[in-house]
Amino acid sequence: MGLLCSFQRCFICGQSGATITCCDMDCDLSFHLPCAMEAGCVTQYITPYRSYCPAHRPEQAVQATPEPGTLINENAAKSDC
Numbered sequence: 001m002g003l004l005c006s007f008q009r010c011f012i013c014g015q016s017g018a019t020i021t022c023c024d025m026d027c028d029l030s031f032h033l034p035c036a037m038e039a040g041c042v043t044q045y046i047t048p049y050r051s052y053c054p055a056h057r058p059e060q061a062v063q064a065t066p067e068p069g070t071l072i073n074e075n076a077a078k079s080d081c
């Protein structure tokens with residue numbers, strides 16, 4: 001964990017210079033930000049980037065970004081009084 005080394009090898013594309021590390025404390029897999037986005041590893045698009053390798057990626061991250069249509073429907077149901 002951490003960004004101690006800025007020349008780690010990206011586990012997605014295999015090239016060096018990976019700057020993003022899996023947020024799991026027991027995991028030190030690193031990857032490039034573009035690679036992580038392409039692989040769906042990044043769950044937070046603002047700094048600091050919260051990213052996980054595929055093994056540690058929380059599944060609830062998918063539900064954290066509901067589609068606009070879903071939100072509108074929920075609000076409409078709650079305001080019905």
Ligand SMILES: [Zn+2]
Binds near residue numbers: 010012013014015031
């Ligand atoms: Zn890469």
Ligand SMILES: [Zn+2]
Binds near residue numbers: 054
């Ligand atoms: Zn990991």
